[in-house]
Amino acid sequence: MTEQTPVPTSDAPRVVVIGAGPAGLTAAYELGKRGVPVTVLEGTDQVGGISRTVERDGWRFDIGGHRFFTKVQEVEDLWHEILPDEDFLLRPRMSRIFYRGKYYDYPLKATNALTNLGPVEAVRCVASYAYAQVRPPANQDKFEGWVTARFGKRLYQHFFKSYTEKVWGIPADELEADFAAQRIKNLDLRKAIINAVMPKRNQKEITSLIEEFQYPKYGPGMMWEVCRDKVLAQGSTVHMETKVREIRHRDGRAYEVVAEHPDGTRSTFPCDHVISSMPFTKLVTGMDPSPDPQVVEAAEDISYRDFLSVALVVPEEYAFPDNWIYIHAPEVEVGRIQNYGSWSPYMVKEGRTCLGLEYFVFEDDEMWSKSDEDLIEQAKDELAFLGLVDRERIELGHVVRVPKAYPTYDEGYTDRVETLRKWIETTTPNVHPVGRNGMHRYNNQDHSMLTAMLTVENIVDGTTHDVWSVNVEEDYHEEATSSVKESGTRTTGTGRDAPVLPRKPRR
Numbered sequence: 001m002t003e004q005t006p007v008p009t010s011d012a013p014r015v016v017v018i019g020a021g022p023a024g025l026t027a028a029y030e031l032g033k034r035g036v037p038v039t040v041l042e043g044t045d046q047v048g049g050i051s052r053t054v055e056r057d058g059w060r061f062d063i064g065g066h067r068f069f070t071k072v073q074e075v076e077d078l079w080h081e082i083l084p085d086e087d088f089l090l091r092p093r094m095s096r097i098f099y100r101g102k103y104y105d106y107p108l109k110a111t112n113a114l115t116n117l118g119p120v121e122a123v124r125c126v127a128s129y130a131y132a133q134v135r136p137p138a139n140q141d142k143f144e145g146w147v148t149a150r151f152g153k154r155l156y157q158h159f160f161k162s163y164t165e166k167v168w169g170i171p172a173d174e175l176e177a178d179f180a181a182q183r184i185k186n187l188d189l190r191k192a193i194i195n196a197v198m199p200k201r202n203q204k205e206i207t208s209l210i211e212e213f214q215y216p217k218y219g220p221g222m223m224w225e226v227c228r229d230k231v232l233a234q235g236s237t238v239h240m241e242t243k244v245r246e247i248r249h250r251d252g253r254a255y256e257v258v259a260e261h262p263d264g265t266r267s268t269f270p271c272d273h274v275i276s277s278m279p280f281t282k283l284v285t286g287m288d289p290s291p292d293p294q295v296v297e298a299a300e301d302i303s304y305r306d307f308l309s310v311a312l313v314v315p316e317e318y319a320f321p322d323n324w325i326y327i328h329a330p331e332v333e334v335g336r337i338q339n340y341g342s343w344s345p346y347m348v349k350e351g352r353t354c355l356g357l358e359y360f361v362f363e364d365d366e367m368w369s370k371s372d373e374d375l376i377e378q379a380k381d382e383l384a385f386l387g388l389v390d391r392e393r394i395e396l397g398h399v400v401r402v403p404k405a406y407p408t409y410d411e412g413y414t415d416r417v418e419t420l421r422k423w424i425e426t427t428t429p430n431v432h433p434v435g436r437n438g439m440h441r442y443n444n445q446d447h448s449m450l451t452a453m454l455t456v457e458n459i460v461d462g463t464t465h466d467v468w469s470v471n472v473e474e475d476y477h478e479e480a481t482s483s484v485k486e487s488g489t490r491t492t493g494t495g496r497d498a499p500v501l502p503r504k505p506r507r
Helices: 022-033 073-082 110-117 119-134 143-151 153-159 161-168 177-183 189-197 220-233 280-285 293-300 372-385 413-427 445-461
Strands: 015-018 038-041 053-056 059-062 088-092 095-099 102-105 207-209 212-216 237-239 243-250 253-260 266-270 273-276 304-315 324-327 336-339 352-361 396-407 431-433 479-481
Touching (some): 022 445, 059 352, 095 153, 110 119, 119 153, 212 220, 220 237, 280 293, 352 372
Parallel strands (some): 015 273, 273 431
Antiparallel strands (some): 207 479, 304 352, 304 396, 336 352
16 A cells, blocks of 8 residues: 655744654654655664664664553554564564572562572572561662562562662662662562462462563664654655754744754744754753743653663574663673574574674763773673683674663752743743653653653644653553553553652762
């Protein structure tokens, strides 16, 4: 069937979309279908944002790993509207913890963990748990105390401490306990052992992780490259490597966006609406006239966690079946290792696979400033130290840096984000933040897309959807409960969240 190019309506609003990631391109595509061509401004040389697929020498790397699974039917439908069914693979879901040469189930299962640890350490862990029941930690408001009270000190140190500290960059005894309560729900050692020895009969509420997911055969970037092409076919324009410098406003409306092209020249784009997935902080500080000083200060106090990945090509014999493994070893800095061949055989080359070693950092860390060569050598050393690959068999490496990968939830962040949100809504209600960085929300790809879809309805149909309600459920994203039948009705999100971190002092 030949696609019909939408005919622009004569009274179509002029819309500038900032950012060509999942949120920005979803907004552009949905508007194009409604006869509203748009101008998309993307600051980098590749579409997809954090959902892009990086290609180097024929190898493809997924930034962070993107399982295509959603509880939002409209998003599911849109995925298959953009890509034909034959471009999706159905992949088994598997991720485990790698610790001291053994693989452990994830989420952690106490009986599996105790068996792998061996009888002596298992007895010590049970004794540690028993001690925690007699003398529980005095402070269970923090991650360390909360987990120790439910698993004991030894299991906490084995399986929770090091990885959590790597991801968030702070000591676990400073991390709030509500994050643990969300991600390790309804688990403690006593319940796990009792259920293993005397499993309940006729369980009606069985919660488990999804067992399989969809995945574009050439990686998630394939989705957004095709979406870009469809957006262009609708009559919209996409400017790459074009950085937004100003959003000018007056009389309660943004009226034009100023952007800088790769050659240093600037263009001005008139607008009736702006849909922005650029970092919320940059959006607000880029407004002209500038916000009040207290608004600027709130923006400057909002922070991010950054990310880099070192991809190493190795013989296929060193592959593991997992999509990724979590590294719970304080001796190395790598936090997680992807096996791109387990995501899709189209990502790798015959007889070899590519392992992506992921590091969670801040832009001012020593790790971030290292050269690519030094990072590749460190990754080789750590892979060999873990016993996963013979160092001499590693063929080559590539480094991918991702600034502002994770919005940081630190103490007081909700008030600061709310300050920015209220200022935008009051001063320029025709500026619409969407997506992960655009709203400073720890959104999944499907959350980001849904915020864009609802925003388009608000602009074109005059609806009043609250896009800030997306991703407020408490249920974990990849959990499925046997007693609940997916209805296909609209939901507000899939509940992925991040911990609230202690406030970092301003530099």
